[in-house]
Amino acid sequence: MSDSWGAPEENPVANPAAPSHAAGPSTTAAQRPEGPVADWGQPVAFDYTETDVDRQWGSNGAIYEWDGEEGDVAPVNPELELQLFGSPDKRHCAGVDFSKIAEISVSQEGEHRIVPIFKFKDAGLHPIMLKNVEMAGYQTPTPIQKYCIPAIKMGYDLIAIAQTGSGKTAAYLIPILNELMGKAKKLVARRPVSEVPRSNLANFRAEPLVLIVCPARELAIQIFDEARRFCYRTLLRPCVVYGGGPIQEQLQQIGRGCDVLVATPGRLIDIMQRSHLFTLRRLRYMVIDEADEMLDADWHEEFEQILVGGEQEQGNVKYMLFSATFPGAVRAVAREYLAMNHIRVRVGRIGSTHANISQDVIFVKQELKREALIDLMYSLDPARTIIFVNSKRTADEIDDYLFHKGMPCTSMHSDRTQREREDAMRAFRSGRTPILVATGITSRGIDVRNVRYVVNYDLPNADHGGIQEYVHRIGRTGRIGYTGSATSFYTERDEPLAEDLTKILMETRQPVPDFLQQYIPEGVDPKEFKMEDDTSDIEDQAGDAGDAWQTNGPQDGQNAGANSWASGGDAGDGWGAPNAGGTAEDGWGSGGNSNNVDQDDNW
Numbered sequence: 271m272s273d274s275w276g277a278p279e280e281n282p283v284a285n286p287a288a289p290s291h292a293a294g295p296s297t298t299a300a301q302r303p304e305g306p307v308a309d310w311g312q313p314v315a316f317d318y319t320e321t322d323v324d325r326q327w328g329s330n331g332a333i334y335e336w337d338g339e340e341g342d343v344a345p346v347n348p349e350l351e352l353q354l355f356g357s358p359d360k361r362h363c364a365g366v367d368f369s370k371i372a373e374i375s376v377s378q379e380g381e382h383r384i385v386p387i388f389k390f391k392d393a394g395l396h397p398i399m400l401k402n403v404e405m406a407g408y409q410t411p412t413p414i415q416k417y418c419i420p421a422i423k424m425g426y427d428l429i430a431i432a433q434t435g436s437g438k439t440a441a442y443l444i445p446i447l448n449e450l451m452g453k454a455k456k457l458v459a460r461r462p463v464s465e466v467p468r469s470n471l472a473n474f475r476a477e478p479l480v481l482i483v484c485p486a487r488e489l490a491i492q493i494f495d496e497a498r499r500f501c502y503r504t505l506l507r508p509c510v511v512y513g514g515g516p517i518q519e520q521l522q523q524i525g526r527g528c529d530v531l532v533a534t535p536g537r538l539i540d541i542m543q544r545s546h547l548f549t550l551r552r553l554r555y556m557v558i559d560e561a562d563e564m565l566d567a568d569w570h571e572e573f574e575q576i577l578v579g580g581e582q583e584q585g586n587v588k589y590m591l592f593s594a595t596f597p598g599a600v601r602a603v604a605r606e607y608l609a610m611n612h613i614r615v616r617v618g619r620i621g622s623t624h625a626n627i628s629q630d631v632i633f634v635k636q637e638l639k640r641e642a643l644i645d646l647m648y649s650l651d652p653a654r655t656i657i658f659v660n661s662k663r664t665a666d667e668i669d670d671y672l673f674h675k676g677m678p679c680t681s682m683h684s685d686r687t688q689r690e691r692e693d694a695m696r697a698f699r700s701g702r703t704p705i706l707v708a709t710g711i712t713s714r715g716i717d718v719r720n721v722r723y724v725v726n727y728d729l730p731n732a733d734h735g736g737i738q739e740y741v742h743r744i745g746r747t748g749r750i751g752y753t754g755s756a757t758s759f760y761t762e763r764d765e766p767l768a769e770d771l772t773k774i775l776m777e778t779r780q781p782v783p784d785f786l787q788q789y790i791p792e793g794v795d796p797k798e799f800k801m802e803d804d805t806s807d808i809e810d811q812a813g814d815a816g817d818a819w820q821t822n823g824p825q826d827g828q829n830a831g832a833n834s835w836a837s838g839g840d841a842g843d844g845w846g847a848p849n850a851g852g853t854a855e856d857g858w859g860s861g862g863n864s865n866n867v868d869q870d871d872n873w
C-alpha cells in the first residue's frame with residue numbers, strides 16, 4: 271500500500287522505502303481489489319453468548335496432580351506431557367534467529383556479584399527440572415536467566431530490570447521450583463487426596479510456598495501456563511487466581527493444593543481475607559512481576575497488604591522484583607522489603623532488540639484511517655495480526671468493519687467480560703481468528719509466539735504510555751527472534767509523540783519518513799544514532815541521601831564492577847526490550863481519551 275494517506279501538501283511523502291510487507295505497487299481505494307488478495311478464509315462470527323461448558327477458564331488448565339502417595343520421583347504422565355509441551359518434534363525453537371545475542375548487555379549493580387551460568391546443564395538443576403527445560407524447547411538460557419538462576423539458587427533477594435520477552439518468567443520459575451522440589455514433601459501443606467468430595471475441600475487451607483503477583487489477568491494466565499510446564503513432576507502444584515474469573519472455581523482449585531500461586535492483586539486480597547481458606551504463613555518466595563505497573567500510585571494500599579498482611583514470616587521470605595523500569599516507587603519497595611545484600615541485574619538497553627521488526631510509519635489523515643487499514647490488510651500475507659487502537663469504541667468499530675470486509679477477526683477490551691477476553695485470546699492463539707483488534711491492555715505481557723504483524727491503527731497517546739507503549743506494542747511481533755513487521759498510522763494528532771518515535775526509528779535503523787525528518791536531532795547522522803543508556807534511575811538512587819540502597823560496589827567508581835555481559839556465538843535473540851524514553855510511571859494501556867483508559871479492569 272501507499273505509505274501516505276492524505277499527507278499534508280507541504281509534506282509530500284517521499285519515503286522511498288516502501289513497507290517491507292507491501293505486496294507490489296501502491297494501490298488506492300479505487301484500485302483496491304474486491305476481496306482480499308490473500309486467502310484470509312471465511313470470517314468466523316464470534317458468539318459472545320455461547321456458554322458451552324467444555325470451554326475452560328485459563329485457571330483450569332491441566333496440571334500434574336499429586337496426592338502425596340507417589341515415591342520420591344514422580345512418574346511420567348505421557349498424555350499430560352503432550353498437552354503441556356506439545357509433540358516432541360515441535361519442541362525446539364525452529365527458525366529462530368538467535369544472532370543478536372552478542373549485542374545484549376546485562377549489568378549487575380550493587381555489592382554482590384553473581385557468576386553467570388551459560389548452559390542449563392551447568393545450573394545445578396534437578397534432572398526432572400532439566401528435562402522440563404528441555405521439553406519446553408529452551409536450549410540456552412537468556413541473558414536474564416544466566417544471572418537470575420544462580421542468584422536465586424544462592425538464596426539472594428533480587429531485583430531484575432527486564433521486560434516481558436526477556437525470558438524473565440522462567441528466570442524466576444526455574445530456580446525457585448528447583449530449590450523447592452527436593453523439599454516438596456516436607457514443605458507443602460496437607461492436601462486432600464483426589465477422592466475427597468468437592469464439598470469437603472473447604473477443610474483444606476491453601477498455603478502456597480511461592481506467590482507471584484502480576485498486574486494483568488492475561489499475564490497471570492500466561493505465567494500460570496509456564497508454571498504448569500515447569501511444575502511438571504516436581505510435586506509442586508500451581509494455581510492461578512484473577513479478577514473476572516469464577517471465584518468459587520478458583521477457590522476449589524487452590525483448595526486441592528496450592529504450592530505456587532499466580533495472582534492479580536485485587537483477587538488475591540479478596541482471597542487473603544478468607545483466612546480459613548488461605549494463608550501465606552508457609553510462604554518462601556514472593557515474586558512481584560511487572561513491579562512498575564503494580565506500583566501505580568493508586569494501588570499502594572493493596573500492595574502493602576500483599577507484602578505484609580498475609581501472616582508470612584518476614585525472615586523466611588525471599589523477595590524478587592521484576593520490573594521493566596525502575597521508578598521511585600519500585601525503589602522504595604525494594605528499600606523496605608529486600609535484604610540489604612540483594613542482587614540487582616539489568617538487561618541492558620538493546621538498540622537492536624527490535625531490529626528483527628521492520629517498522630513503517632505512514633502518514634494518514636484521520637478520516638482516511640479505515641481505508642488505509644483495509645488497504646494494508648489486503649496487502650499482508652494471512653498471518654496473526656494485532657491491530658492496536660486507543661479506545662474501546664474504536665475496537666468495536668474496527669472489529670465490526672473488518673468482519674464485514676471478510677476478515678477473520680476478534681477483539682478484546684476492558685468492557686468485555688473475562689470469559690469473552692479469554693475466548694478471544696484463545697481464538698487468536700489457535701488461529702481461528704488470526705486478527706485481533708485490541709486496546710492497550712493487551713500490549714504488555716502477552717506472548718503469542720507467531721504474531722507476524724502489529725498495526726498501530728492509533729499510535730499510543732503521548733500522555734498514556736507514549737513511546738514506551740509503542741515499544742511494548744511492536745514487541746508483540748518479532749518475539750523470540752522471529753521476524754515481524756509493525757505498521758503505524760501517524761496523524762496530525764500524533765505530533766507529541768513525533769520526536770520519540772523518530773529516535774526509536776533511528777536507533778533501530780528503520781527509515782525515517784519525510785514527515786518525521788524535521789524531528790531528527792540537529793547534526794545527528796540517523797545511521798549512527800544511539801540512545802543514551804537509561805541509567806537515570808540508578809543515578810537518582812545513588813543521589814538519595816542516606817539511601818540504604820547506595821551500594822557503590824567494588825572500587826572502580828561509577829557503576830563499579832558493572833559486569834557487562836556480551837558473548838558471541840551463543841544462541842538467543844530478541845531478549846529484553848529497549849527501555850525507550852525512560853518514562854517510568856505509566857505503562858497503563860493506551861486510552862486515547864481519559865474516559866476510555868482501560869485501566870481498572872486489569873485487576
Ligand code: AMP
Binds near residue numbers: 363408409437717
Ligand atoms: P517471558 O519474558 O517470560 O514472557 O518469555 C518470553 C518467551 O520466551 C516465552 O514464550 C518463553 O516461553 C520463551 N523463553 C523463555 N526462556 C527461553 C529460553 N531460554 N529459550 C527459548 N525460549 C525461551
